[in-house]
Each structure stands twice: as C-alpha cells, then as structure tokens.
Amino acid sequence: MSEKRSLKNVYSIKTPEDSINLYRSWASSYDADFARQNDYQSPLEIAKYFDKYSNNEDTPILDVGAGTGLIGECLNLNSRKIDAIDISPEMLNIAKLKNCYSKIIEADLTKRLLIGDNHYGAVVSAGTFTHGHVGPDALDELLRITRPGGLFVLTIHYKLFKKAGFDTKILELEGSITKPSFHEVRVYGNNPDKDHGNDKVIITVFRKK
Secondary structure, eight states: OOOOHHHHHHOOOSSHHHHHHHHHHHGGIIIIIIIIIIBHHHHHHHHHHHHHHOOOHHHHHHEETTTHHHHHHHHHHOGEEEEEESSSSSHHHHHHHOOOOSOOEEOTTOOOOOOTOOOEEEEEEEEESSSSOOOOTTHHHHTTEEEEEEEEEEEETHHHHHHHHHHHHHHHHHBBBOOOOEEEEHHHHOOOOOOTTTTTTEEEEEEEE
C-alpha cells in the first residue's frame, strides 16, 4: 500500500468495520510506511503534553486507539502504568510485542466498554478522534471509566473540531471537566501529501471533575 493510498484510506473510513479491515492489512507495515516515513508527530506531542500536565497520581493510563503502541513507546513508562485499547487485534499484536503495556484491550470505542467506573487515572490518545474513526460521544464513556481528577490528553483533528461537534461536546461536558487547554500542532514533520501533509490536530487537555 503506497503512502498516498494509505492516507486516502485512513480519511475515507466511515465505520468501525472499515477500521478493522484497513488496519488488518496495514498493521505489520504501519510503523515503517506511515509513522516513520511521514515523521508522524502526534504520539510525540501527546507524550510531551502528558509530561507537562501530569503528576504522579495520574495512573494507570489508558492509551485510547493505541494502534501499534506509538504513544507507549514515546511515554517510555513502566508498562504496569499503561494499558492499550484498540479495535484492531492486528495492531494490538504489534503493540504487545513492544512490551510497553500492562494490558491489551480489544474493544469498539463507540460502544460501552467492559471497564469499571473510575478505573483510570489518565487517558491519552493520538489519531483516534479523526475522520471516520471515533466521534465526540465516546468522551462520555471515557469519562465514566476515569476517576475524578483524572487527566485527559487527546488529539482532535483540526478540521473536525467544529465539523464533527467536538466543540459542542466539550461545552456540554463543562460541569464534568475542568476548563480545557488547547494546543494546535502539526501532524507530520515530513509528509509530501498534497491533501494532508499540512494537517494539524488540536491537543486537548483537561481533567475530570
């Protein structure tokens, strides 16, 4: 699968089944032909902002849409402190081999998760709240499984922040979360794709009240 074709397929996803099918065939080469080739910055940025805003109480961490474990590698934490959740078993198999995670959870983030209330101390995510992947309503379930005071550090694709209703959802959650801080960063450091090479994400940071 070529670099341009890969990006086109990512942005054409519409359903969870589309995600499963795409990442089944992409998992083994994802790190090489997407992350490294395009200098994918989002996991590094998430790790940077997690370090900036987190404290020792923000554990365990859930890496939402963990894929092949790029955030886990960037955070470089003791694996007991972080779990991975994703819809793609093939991507999670790659993440498991990196020994970054305590637990590997295969789940559809658009549905109720088999995780207890107030379990996690932090939620991180890169590349999940984007075209056709996971919408803003998933934040309700992620808040449910995060304990009061828990930290959220998420990328939201800049073109979808308003278009998909993330701005409205965050306003709806005003009584449940602290005032968010927003940081706009580039997704790629080196990507010649004419349609998406200059894409940005809004790193959104808040805590559950």
